[in-house]
Amino acid sequence: MSGSESPPPTAWTFTSASEEETAALGAAVGRSARAGAVIALVGNLGAGKTRIARAIAEALGVDPKLVTSPTFVLIQEYDGRLPVFHFDTYRLGSVDEFLDLGVDEYFEVGGVCLVEWADRVAGVLPQDVLRIEIDITDVSARTFRISAHGPLAQSMLDAVAVDVAESTRENG
Numbered sequence: 001m002s003g004s005e006s007p008p009p010t011a012w013t014f015t016s017a018s019e020e021e022t023a024a025l026g027a028a029v030g031r032s033a034r035a036g037a038v039i040a041l042v043g044n045l046g047a048g049k050t051r052i053a054r055a056i057a058e059a060l061g062v063d064p065k066l067v068t069s070p071t072f073v074l075i076q077e078y079d080g081r082l083p084v085f086h087f088d089t090y091r092l093g094s095v096d097e098f099l100d101l102g103v104d105e106y107f108e109v110g111g112v113c114l115v116e117w118a119d120r121v122a123g124v125l126p127q128d129v130l131r132i133e134i135d136i137t138d139v140s141a142r143t144f145r146i147s148a149h150g151p152l153a154q155s156m157l158d159a160v161a162v163d164v165a166e167s168t169r170e171n172g
């Protein structure tokens with residue numbers, strides 16, 4: 001193993017019984033977000049990628065009403081305490097089309113990037129990524145598996161786990 005390889009990702013699982021619990025998780029992720037963060041959202045149609053993206057953006061000071069999945073928009077930009085870039089790659093024709101949007105610049109300007117359907121463009125995402133994988137377990141239940149791939153993502157994951165544990169203690 002060479003010295004430049006990153007350590008294995010660490011992962012953490014959160015079970016959400018309602019949209020409100022998902023929003024609370026998203027708020028913790030938003031509070032943890034640092035300039036340059038890239039958050040990969042993975043999960044089927046209706047899993048909750050946009051729902052958690054909205055909560056993350058809101059915690060960054062963005063008006064949540066702006067955070068939607070409009071049909072033909074691949075990148076939305078919102079003003080928060082950091083700039084927030086919201087990508088929805090569902091209708092993207094190819095990875096080249098994604099690169100042609102100039103995504104590398106978005107990744108590097110010190111904002112927070114939220115990427116829905118991130119698996120479709122996994123090969124061209126930066127190396128340091130916080131991955132949020134969502135499974136639909138019931139009509140209103142979801143399992144979130146959050147894994148850190150890189151030091152920035154790891155610091156965010158550590159902060160989220162502490163934040164969620166503290167709010168759970170406070171709220172019973």
Ligand SMILES: Nc1ncnc2c1ncn2[C@@H]1O[C@H](COP(=O)(O)OP(=O)(O)OP(=O)(O)O)[C@@H](O)[C@H]1O
Nearest residue numbers: 016017018019022045046047048049050051140142
């Ligand atoms: N626990 C939960 N967490 C999040 N969303 C939930 C939950 N329970 C039910 N839902 C519902 O699931 C749906 C999630 O929709 P959302 O648009 O966020 O999905 P998505 O993953 O972005 O889908 P798409 O791939 O179509 O963009 C919403 O209608 C929401 O009300």
Ligand SMILES: [Mg+2]
Nearest residue numbers: 049050069116
């Ligand atoms: Mg969506």
